[in-house]
Amino acid sequence: xxxxxxxxxxxxxxxxxxxxxxxxxxxxxxxxxxxxxxxxxxxxxxxxxxxxxxxxxxxxxxxxxxxxxxxxxxxxxxxxxxxxxxxxxxxxxxxxxxxxxxxxxxxxxxxxxxxxxxxxxxxxxxxxxxxxxxxxxxxxxxxxxxxxxxxxxxxxxxx
Numbered sequence: 001x002x003x004x005x006x007x008x009x010x011x012x013x014x015x016x017x018x019x020x021x022x023x024x025x026x027x028x029x030x031x032x033x034x035x036x037x038x039x040x041x042x043x044x045x046x047x048x049x050x051x052x053x054x055x056x057x058x059x060x061x062x063x064x065x066x067x068x069x070x071x072x073x074x075x076x077x078x079x080x081x082x083x084x085x086x087x088x089x090x091x092x093x094x095x096x097x098x099x100x101x102x103x104x105x106x107x108x109x110x111x112x113x114x115x116x117x118x119x120x121x122x123x124x125x126x127x128x129x130x131x132x133x134x135x136x137x138x139x140x141x142x143x144x145x146x147x148x149x150x151x152x153x154x155x156x157x158x159x
Contacts, residue, residue: 010035015130028095029079030142040068040139042080043109045155048132051112052120057129061156066147074103076143083138084115101139112136 013022023035030037041048045065052059078101081093112120115135123129153159 012130025093027079027081027140028093028098029100030077030098030140032142036142038141038143038145039133040141041133041136042106042139043112043136044159045153046158047112048116048136049155050158051117052123052129052132055120055124057120057123059129059132059156061154063155065153065155067151067153068145068147069150070103070106072145072147072150073101073139073141073143076141076145078139078141081138081140083133083135109137 010023013020023033025034026032027034027037045063049059049061049063079098080101082097082099084097113135116133117135119131119134123131
C-alpha cells in the first residue's frame with residue numbers, strides 16, 4: 001500500500017547478511033510471513049529507550065509508538081513469539097516459541113527482560129545499536145488495527 005515506507009522498513013534488515021532473510025521467515029500457528037504481521041512489544045517503549053541509552057548508546061529520541069489496547073486485537077489472529085537472544089534468521093522459527101495470545105490473561109511487562117538487557121550489553125561491545133527488541137517477547141498480529149483513537153508514545157519521554 002505504501003511502497004516508500006515498505007522499502008524504508010525493509011532496509012533495516014540489510015545490515016547483516018542473515019537478517020536479510022528475516023522478513024521471509026514463516027510464523028508458525030499463523031501461517032504467514034514475518035513481514036505480514038504487525039509486531040508489538042508487551043513493554044513500554046520508554047523502558048527500552050532508557051535501558052539502551054543508559055548504556056551510553058545513542059538512539060533517535062523522537063521515535064513514536066502506538067499504545068494499542070488489548071480490545072483492539074482480541075478478535076484478530078495473534079500469537080506471542082518468545083524470541084531468543086541468539087537466533088538465526090535463516091532458520092525456521094521453532095513452533096514451541098510461539099504461543100496463542102490470550103487477551104483475558106495478557107499482562108504488559110513492567111521491566112525489560114534479562115535476555116534483552118544482555119543483548120543491550122553486547123551492543124556496547126559492538127559499538128552500534130540494532131535489534132532493539134531482541135530478547136523481548138513479540139506480539140505478532142495478523143490483520144488490520146484501527147489506531148485512529150489510540151494514544152501515541154514517544155519513547156524518550158517518561159510515562
